[in-house]
Amino acid sequence: xxxxxxxxxxxxxxxxxxxxxxxxxxxxxxxxxxxxxxxxxxxxxxxxxxxxxxxxxxxxxxxxxxxxxxxxxxxxxxxxxxxxxxxxxxxxxxxxxxxxxxxxxxxxxxxxxxxxxxxxxxxxxxxxxxxxxxxxxxxxxxxxxxxxxxxxxxxxxxxxxxxxxxxxxxxxxxxxxxxxxxxxxxxxxxxxxxxxxxxxxxxxxxxxxxxxxxxxxxxxxxxxxxxxxxxxxxxxxxxxxxxxxxxxxxxxxxxxxxxxxxxxxxxxxxxxxxxxxxxxxxxxxxxxxxxxxxxxxxxxxxxxxxxxxxxxxxxxxx
Numbered sequence: 001x002x003x004x005x006x007x008x009x010x011x012x013x014x015x016x017x018x019x020x021x022x023x024x025x026x027x028x029x030x031x032x033x034x035x036x037x038x039x040x041x042x043x044x045x046x047x048x049x050x051x052x053x054x055x056x057x058x059x060x061x062x063x064x065x066x067x068x069x070x071x072x073x074x075x076x077x078x079x080x081x082x083x084x085x086x087x088x089x090x091x092x093x094x095x096x097x098x099x100x101x102x103x104x105x106x107x108x109x110x111x112x113x114x115x116x117x118x119x120x121x122x123x124x125x126x127x128x129x130x131x132x133x134x135x136x137x138x139x140x141x142x143x144x145x146x147x148x149x150x151x152x153x154x155x156x157x158x159x160x161x162x163x164x165x166x167x168x169x170x171x172x173x174x175x176x177x178x179x180x181x182x183x184x185x186x187x188x189x190x191x192x193x194x195x196x197x198x199x200x201x202x203x204x205x206x207x208x209x210x211x212x213x214x215x216x217x218x219x220x221x222x223x224x225x226x227x228x229x230x231x232x233x234x235x236x237x238x239x240x241x242x243x244x245x246x247x248x249x250x251x252x253x254x255x256x257x258x259x260x261x262x263x264x265x266x267x268x269x270x271x272x273x274x275x276x277x278x279x280x281x282x283x284x285x286x287x288x289x290x291x292x293x294x295x296x297x298x299x300x301x302x303x304x305x306x307x308x309x310x311x312x313x314x315x316x317x318x
Contacts, residue, residue: 013033013062013063013066015317016034016035016037016040016317017033017034017035018034019031019032019033019034019063019066019067019070020032021070021073021074022225024044024177024179024217024219024225025174025177025178025179025217026177027046027047027048027150027153028044028045028046028047028174028177028179029044029045029046029047029074030042030043030044030181030219030225031043031044031045031067031070032223032224032225033058033063035271035317036187036188036189036190036222036223036271037190037222037271037272037315037316037317038125038272038314038315038316038317038318039059039060039089039090039125039128039316039318040059040063040090040222040317040318041056041058041059041090041091041184041221041222042056042219042220042221042222042223043055043056043057043058043067043091044056044181044219045071045074045079046150046153046155046174047071047074047075047077047150048077048149048150048151048153049077049151050077050080050151051077051078051079051080051081052071052075052077052078052079052080052081053079053080053081053082053083053148053150053155054071054079054081054082054083054098054101055083055085055172055181055219056082056083056084056085056091056092056181056183056221057082057084057091057092057093057094057095057097057098058090058091058093058094059089059090059091059093059094059119059128059130059318060093060094060128060129060130060131060318061094061097061130061131061132061133062129062131063094063318064093064094064097065097067094068097068098078099078101079098079099079101080101080102081101081102081104081148082095082098082101082102082103082104083103083104083105083148083157083170083172084103084104084105084109084113084138084170085105085169085170085171085172085181085182085183085184085221086105086106086109086112086165086166086168086169086170086183086184087105087108087109087112087113087116087166087168088166088184089116089119090318091183091184091221092109092113092136093119093130093133095113095136095137095138096133096134096135096136098136102139102140103136103137103138103139103140104138104140104141104142104146104148104157105138105140105141105142105168105170106141106142106143106159106168106169106170107141107142107143108167108168109138109141109168109170110137110138110139110141111168112166112167112168113135113137113138114135114137117135118133118135119133123313124302124305124306124313124314125313125314125315125316126313126314126315126316128316128318142157142159143159144158144159145157145158145159145170153174153176153177154174154175154176155172155173155174156172156173156174156175157170157171157172157173158170158171158173158209160185160205160209160210161205161209162198162201162204162205162292162293163197163198163201163292163293164185164194164197164198164201164202164204164205164206164292165183165184165185165192165193165194165196165197165202165221166184166196166197166293167196167197167293169183169184169185169197169205170183171183171185171209171210173213173215175213177217178214178215178216178217179215179216179217179218179219180210180213180215180217180218180219181219182210182218182219182220182221183221184220184221184222185202185205185206185210185220185221185234186206186210186218186220186221186226186230186231186234187220187221187222187223187234187270188220188222188223188224188225188226188230189222189223189224189269189270189271190222190223190270190271190272191237191267191270191271191272191273191275191276191279192234192237192238192275192279193272193275193278193279194238194241194278194279194282194283195275195278195279195281195282195296195298195301195302196293196298197282197292197293198282198286198292198293199238199241199242199245199279199282199283199286200242200286200292201292201293202238203235203238203239203242206231206234206235206238207235210231211228211231214228215228216228218230218231236266237267237270240265240267241276241279241280241283242283244258244259244262244276244280244283245258245280245283245284245286245287246287248261248262248280248284249284249287254304255277255280255281255283255284255301255304256277256304256307256308258280259276259277259280259304259308260308262276264276272314274305274306274308274309274314275305276308277301277304277305277308278298278301278302278304278305281296281297281300281301281304282296282301
C-alpha cells in the first residue's frame with residue numbers, strides 16, 4: 001500500500017483540525033476531516049486519467065469547497081462521478097457543488113435525501129453555518145449495486161442488504177487495491193450511531209458483508225484510516241449496546257436511565273458518547289420485535305441524548 005499525507009489548504013479550515021489527504025493506494029485518496037464528530041465526515045476519491053470518482057460530499061458549503069480544492073491539488077481532471085454511501089447530510093448536503101457530476105446511490109438513498117430536504121437550524125446541535133444549499137439528490141440509482149471504473153481500476157459499489165447505520169447504506173470496494181470506503185458503517189474513534197438503522201443489522205453487515213472482503217485498508221465515515229482490526233472494535237461496541245439494552249429492559253429502565261447507569265468502560269474514550277442513548281432506543285425497539293430500520297420516535301431519542309448531555313445541545317464544530 002502506498003500511503004502519503006498532504007495538508008489541504010482549501011478554505012483554511014483549522015477547527016477542530018485541518019483536513020488532510022492520505023493516498024491509501026496509487027491514485028486512491030482518503031480526505032480526512034478531524035475530529036470526526038457530529039457532521040464532520042470523511043470523503044475520498046479515485047483520480048483517473050479522464051476524471052475523478054468521489055465517494056461522498058461534505059456537510060457544509062465551506063467544507064465541500066475545501067474538499068474540491070484538495071481534489072484539484074492532485075488532478076486537474078473533473079469529478080465525473082459522485083457516489084453517496086447513504087443519505088445523511090454530512091455525506092450529501094454538498095452534492096450540488098460537484099458541477100453536474102453523475103450522482104450515484106442506492107434508490108432508498110435518493111428517497112431519503114429528498115425526504116430530508118434542506119439543512120435547517122435545529123436545537124439538537126449547536127449552530128452550524130451551512131452556507132448556500134441546493135437540494136441535489138442522486139439521479140442514477142441501483143437496488144443491489146453498480147460497478148464504476150477509474151481507467152482500468154474496478155470500483156464496486158454495493159448496497160449492504162439490510163438496515164445498519166441507516167436503511168440505505170452502501171460500501172465502495174476496490175478489490176485490486178484492497179481498499180474499502182465503508183461510509184458510516186464504521187467509525188474510528190467515534191461512537192457508532194444506529195438510531196436511523198439497526199443495531200442487529202449493523203452486526204450482520206459487519207460480520208457477513210464487510211469482514212469477508214478482507215480489506216487491508218478501510219476508510220471509515222469518520223476518523224482515521226484503519227485496518228481490518230477496526231471491524232472487531234466496532235462489533236464489540238455494538239454487542240455492548242445489545243447487552244446493555246437487554247439488562248436495562250429486564251430492570252425496567254428507560255433507554256436514558258439505562259445509559260445513565262452504564263459504565264462505558266473501554267468505550268468511554270469514544271467521542272460523542274451521548275449516541276449511546278439513541279442506540280439504546282433502537283436496541284430496545286428491536287427487543288420489542290421491531291424489524292431493522294423500522295420507523296420510531298427519533299425526536300424523543302434525540303431529546304434524551306440532550307438530557308444525557310447535561311441538557312446542552314450536542315456539540316457540532318462543522
